[in-house]
Amino acid sequence: MVSLSQLMENEVFMAFASYTTIVLSKMMFMSTATAFYRLTRKVFANPEDCAGFGKGENAKKYLRTDDRVERVRRAHLNDLENIVPFLGIGLLYSLSGPDLSTAILHFRLFVGARIYHTIAYLTPLPQPNRALAFFIGYGVTLSMAYRLLKSNLYL
């Protein structure tokens, strides 16, 4: 019987696993950033979350929105919208036997672009920093989708 570990002996797959784990961990950091700003700025979405900051009507004043919190939430949602396609298309692309150096170039560009996108969104840096980071990640995913469909289309 063949061991499953052969998947992890495949260099493209190992590289995909490493870069994906890094970019998903980065995305998870956005939850911590949201929690940080909610607690330090006392901005909450649920009555039960601000019960510790006062009784009754006094607590309700913390049920509000805040520019900083909304900015982190938009960055988080943009991550979701872009990392989910990378996860699906990248996994299938990695299994389709691409050239190692081409694959790693795709993964590095994507992860670098998404990290820069977060920095540009949270600082915030002036445009077109964030737009550029977005389009590099978007282009990398489309490039993998194109290569995958070109060599493996089966409808």
Added chain:
Amino acid sequence: MVSLSQLMENEVFMAFASYTTIVLSKMMFMSTATAFYRLTRKVFANPEDCAGFGKGENAKKYLRTDDRVERVRRAHLNDLENIVPFLGIGLLYSLSGPDLSTAILHFRLFVGARIYHTIAYLTPLPQPNRALAFFIGYGVTLSMAYRLLKSNLYL
């Protein structure tokens, strides 16, 4: 040693890879649609995005919401909420050795339903067009989940 390419010699897996790549690319198109409406209608969420449209207070008037932009964003979020379960459950279902024609029927129905859902949401078509598209995609994913758990439950 066994080559990884055997995965891509499996017809169910190749079909899953093709349909998933198409539906994820369709989801990515929603980002472009949002950007298109934001730019043509001058509706932005971040001060740095409308800096090019005027100085100071003059630019701030573009920090607003718009029915059309919000509609695209809801369609995008609905895609995420439904394509993520399809991605996970469909991948595992594809690896569980299903019948090829049954599997392809599932994939085709799902991708067709999600494309129709987007058309129904963005046009917009009267209900129950969108509701029907939603429930077909939802039912397909649940059907794959049921088949997967029935043959491979291991808790």
Added chain:
Amino acid sequence: MVSLSQLMENEVFMAFASYTTIVLSKMMFMSTATAFYRLTRKVFANPEDCAGFGKGENAKKYLRTDDRVERVRRAHLNDLENIVPFLGIGLLYSLSGPDLSTAILHFRLFVGARIYHTIAYLTPLPQPNRALAFFIGYGVTLSMAYRLLKSNLYL
């Protein structure tokens, strides 16, 4: 030639498939919960959705937001933000040859924590019930990411 079914003969992978299918089905239930509250409370986001409840201006009064609906939607988005990293990191972790009992402990804790998170969010239970559920799921995913990168880092 080696059959694909070997993947499903791997106990860790079968366990991952089962727990993932359960937690993704749970996430899909949130769509039904949103639809339930929207219909019973007559709270809609799209004009075409409330066309059946009245004509013209009479229908527009149902285009509103509702605390209960917004709560379900926040719970759903939190699911997405946390289940997507579990899906990606958990899949790669399962393929990296972990110890079976350690892997199952991770999966059980995550799925249990996310189910409890939903109960705590929708009831709602007083804090720190929801926060605790969130951090258990978060910690489990980070633990899998750490184990994966420690044994398979390839950049």
